Amino acid sequence: MESYGKILLIAMPAFFVLVLFEKFWGVWKGNDTVPVNDMISSLSSGITNVTKDVLGLSIVIISYDWLFSKFAIFQIEATWLVYVIAFFALDFAGYWTHRIAHEYNLFWNNHIIHHSSEEFNLACALRQSISSIVKIFAVFLIPAAFFGVPPQVIAIVAPLHLFAQFWYHTRHIGKMGFLEKIIVTPSHHRVHHAINPEYLDKNYGQIFIFWDRWFGTYQEEQDDIPAVYGVTRPVRTWNPIKINFMHLWLLIKDAWRTKNWADKFKIWFMPLGWRPEDVAEKYPVNKISDVYNFEKYNPFLSKGMLVWSFAQLIVLLLLLSYLFGNISTIGAPDIFYYGGFVFLTVFAYTELMDRNPNAWAWELLKSAYAFYFIFTNGDWFGLNQFLPGSLYVFAAYLVVSSLFSIWFSFKKESLQLAN
Structure with missing residues (x-):
C-alpha cells in the first residue's frame, strides 16, 4: 500500500505532463485530440482508480x-x-x-x-x-x-x-x-x-x-476505415463513478425484470450484449446503429466552467499527493475517510460538468464531509502540521468551491441559451 503510493507520487505528475504535452502538440499541429472535458473526466477516473488500489479496496x-x-x-x-x-x-x-x-x-x-x-x-x-x-x-x-x-x-x-x-x-x-x-x-x-x-x-x-x-483476434488498422471510438451503448456522462457501475446496474435490472428464471442466472455469463428477449423488447437501450453518424456526448460548458473544473482537478491531485506521501502517518481508518472525500469530490465536479441540476447538493455534501473532520480533529488528517497554515487555505477552498458550484448550477439555463 505505502510503496505503491510512493511510486504513484512519481508516476502521477509524469502522466499528467504527458497528457498536457499531447494536448499542446495537437493544438500546435492543428489536430487536437484531447478535448478538455474529456481529459478532465479521464484524469478523474485515474484518480478514483489509484485511490482504490492504494487503499486496497x-x-x-x-x-x-x-x-x-x-x-x-x-x-x-x-x-x-x-x-x-x-x-x-x-x-x-x-x-x-x-x-x-x-x-x-x-x-x-x-x-x-x-x-x-x-x-x-x-x-x-x-x-x-x-x-x-x-x-x-x-x-x-x-x-x-x-x-x-x-x-x-x-x-x-x-x-x-x-x-x-x-x-x-x-x-x-x-x-x-x-x-x-x-x-x-x-x-x-x-x-x-x-x-x-x-x-x-x-x-x-x-x-x-x-x-x-x-x-485469432488480430486486426490491422485500415486506411479506408477510420476508427470511431467509444462503446456501442454510449455512457453519456463525464462521471467516472457512474460509468463504472452502469453496466452492472443494467444487468441487475434485466435479471430482475425477466420472467424467465433461467435467464435471471444465465445473463451474467452470456456473451457481452446478450439480454433476455422479454426484457430487450420491453426495455430497449440506446445503441449506436451507424458509427459514422451519431452525436458525441458534449453538453455545453462555458470557458469559465471548464477552467473551474480543471482547477478542481488540480486541487484534488495535490490533496491526493499528500495522501499518498503520508499513508503511514495518517493511518487506518483515516486513510479510508480521506478516500471517501476523494470520491465525493470527483462525483461532485463531474456531475456539475454533466449539467446535473443537483450537482450543487453533491458539492455541499463534500464540503460538509470535510468540515466534519476539520472540526472534530482540528486539522485535515495532519495537513496543517505538515504545512503550517494550509488548513485555512483548504477551508477557504471548500467554501469557494461550494459557492462556485451553486452559482454554476443555477446558471444552467442561461448557459444553455448561450450555446
Missing part, C-alpha cells in the same frame, strides 16, 4: 503468493532472465483477462470505463476500473508459479507492465514498421478501442501483439 480470491507456495516445483534465483520470463507471463495473463472482459457480460462491467471515452488519447489510458472488486488475474499466472517465479519479481514487474501500456493511447503516431509484428502499437490499439464492426473485439494484447496473431 479489492478482494483477491487467489493471490500469486498463495499460488507460488502451493504450486512451485522449483526455487529459482531472481536473475534478469527471470524478470523477462515474468514479464511475458504477465502479458499472457493480461491478454486472457482482457479478452474475457470483452466477451462476457459480468466481466465487461470492470472494463467499460476504459472504453467509455469517445476520443482516443493518452488521457483515456487512465480510465481504469474501480468496480473490479474481485481479482481473478492471478489464476492466469499458474504457469509462472509452477516454474517458481518468485512473488517479489511479480510485484516489481506488474506495475512496470501496467505503466508500459500508457504510451500507445494516441492518434499522433502512425504505423511503426516491423514493430507492428511484435509489440502493441498505437495503430493496433486504435483498432481495439474502435466500435466499427470491422474492428470490434480485436487486438487484446497489452504489450505483445503476437498473442492476438496466435489466438
Whole structure:
C-alpha cells in the first residue's frame, strides 16, 4: 500500500505532463485530440482508480503468493532472465483477462470505463476500473508459479507492465514498421478501442501483439476505415463513478425484470450484449446503429466552467499527493475517510460538468464531509502540521468551491441559451 503510493507520487505528475504535452502538440499541429472535458473526466477516473488500489479496496480470491507456495516445483534465483520470463507471463495473463472482459457480460462491467471515452488519447489510458472488486488475474499466472517465479519479481514487474501500456493511447503516431509484428502499437490499439464492426473485439494484447496473431483476434488498422471510438451503448456522462457501475446496474435490472428464471442466472455469463428477449423488447437501450453518424456526448460548458473544473482537478491531485506521501502517518481508518472525500469530490465536479441540476447538493455534501473532520480533529488528517497554515487555505477552498458550484448550477439555463 505505502510503496505503491510512493511510486504513484512519481508516476502521477509524469502522466499528467504527458497528457498536457499531447494536448499542446495537437493544438500546435492543428489536430487536437484531447478535448478538455474529456481529459478532465479521464484524469478523474485515474484518480478514483489509484485511490482504490492504494487503499486496497479489492478482494483477491487467489493471490500469486498463495499460488507460488502451493504450486512451485522449483526455487529459482531472481536473475534478469527471470524478470523477462515474468514479464511475458504477465502479458499472457493480461491478454486472457482482457479478452474475457470483452466477451462476457459480468466481466465487461470492470472494463467499460476504459472504453467509455469517445476520443482516443493518452488521457483515456487512465480510465481504469474501480468496480473490479474481485481479482481473478492471478489464476492466469499458474504457469509462472509452477516454474517458481518468485512473488517479489511479480510485484516489481506488474506495475512496470501496467505503466508500459500508457504510451500507445494516441492518434499522433502512425504505423511503426516491423514493430507492428511484435509489440502493441498505437495503430493496433486504435483498432481495439474502435466500435466499427470491422474492428470490434480485436487486438487484446497489452504489450505483445503476437498473442492476438496466435489466438485469432488480430486486426490491422485500415486506411479506408477510420476508427470511431467509444462503446456501442454510449455512457453519456463525464462521471467516472457512474460509468463504472452502469453496466452492472443494467444487468441487475434485466435479471430482475425477466420472467424467465433461467435467464435471471444465465445473463451474467452470456456473451457481452446478450439480454433476455422479454426484457430487450420491453426495455430497449440506446445503441449506436451507424458509427459514422451519431452525436458525441458534449453538453455545453462555458470557458469559465471548464477552467473551474480543471482547477478542481488540480486541487484534488495535490490533496491526493499528500495522501499518498503520508499513508503511514495518517493511518487506518483515516486513510479510508480521506478516500471517501476523494470520491465525493470527483462525483461532485463531474456531475456539475454533466449539467446535473443537483450537482450543487453533491458539492455541499463534500464540503460538509470535510468540515466534519476539520472540526472534530482540528486539522485535515495532519495537513496543517505538515504545512503550517494550509488548513485555512483548504477551508477557504471548500467554501469557494461550494459557492462556485451553486452559482454554476443555477446558471444552467442561461448557459444553455448561450450555446
